[in-house]
Amino acid sequence: MKNFMKCLAIILAIGAMVQTVGVYALEEVKYSLEKDGEAIIKLIEFRQRVAARGDSIEEALIELGNDFPEIKTDDDFKNSFSELVIRYSNAIGMEKVLYEMVNKKELKRISRDGPGI
């Protein structure tokens, strides 16, 4: 029984190590700083093109092609863009500054929640 438990502990530890390294390697490929930066630029450029033409985001989403298969609606666009910006900010060590800025009173005014232009 003891030998079985010891073997199980070793197997679980090896599995846990493989899993940890695997997740790290996958994220390294999936979430590189360079790739995230390029994706943010692509989304900004897409948004600018659509705004210039006066189209709705939903109609123009097909232009994003295979680069962003997860974006199917305007809400998906917003979610993906926010996630990329936060992850990019985190990667370059400015996550705390970003949150401080978001909570600043002066900047809250541009959120268009209140009355104004």
Add this chain to the structure above:
Amino acid sequence: MDLESNMQSDRSKYFGSLMMFGFGVFAFYRWYQTQLLFFLLLVLRDFAAGYFFLKRTPAGTKSTTTASIISYISAAMPLFYFSSTEESRVLLLISNLLAIIGFLLVALATVELGTSIGISPAKRELVTSGIYKWVKHPMYSGYVVSELGMTLVNPLNLILFLASSALYYYRSRLERLILSNYK
């Protein structure tokens, strides 16, 4: 103190067992949440420790009350470590790997100790087999390795790490002293 009175006074095993089973249930919940195999390793270790506590043999010689209190403080110290403030993914990876290696040592030591398990140093059955053939204090060594990982991802943990390591050293010295005249 004779064996019978020792058996009557060994009520701490119920507390130890309950605590370890509680940790085991929590570790299982964390595994369910995250699907990380590391938590299954904790489940194995905690349930094994819980069972062995319940079945453990009464101690021949126990440490003093002060030594017992120090041992319980030492055992609780890993719970006070601060969470990670580190943004480097490499350091987080190293920290996670150290936690796994550390708890593998702890799990192997727990299984090898069997019913000789205890928090405060006491003379039960002397264990020199398995991992105890290679490492004198695998349980404490395992905790030190995993706590080192926690120190890597938050510099504030360095103070706790030094204090905790000193307490493990104290417990290991005391154990050696109690077990030195083992027959």
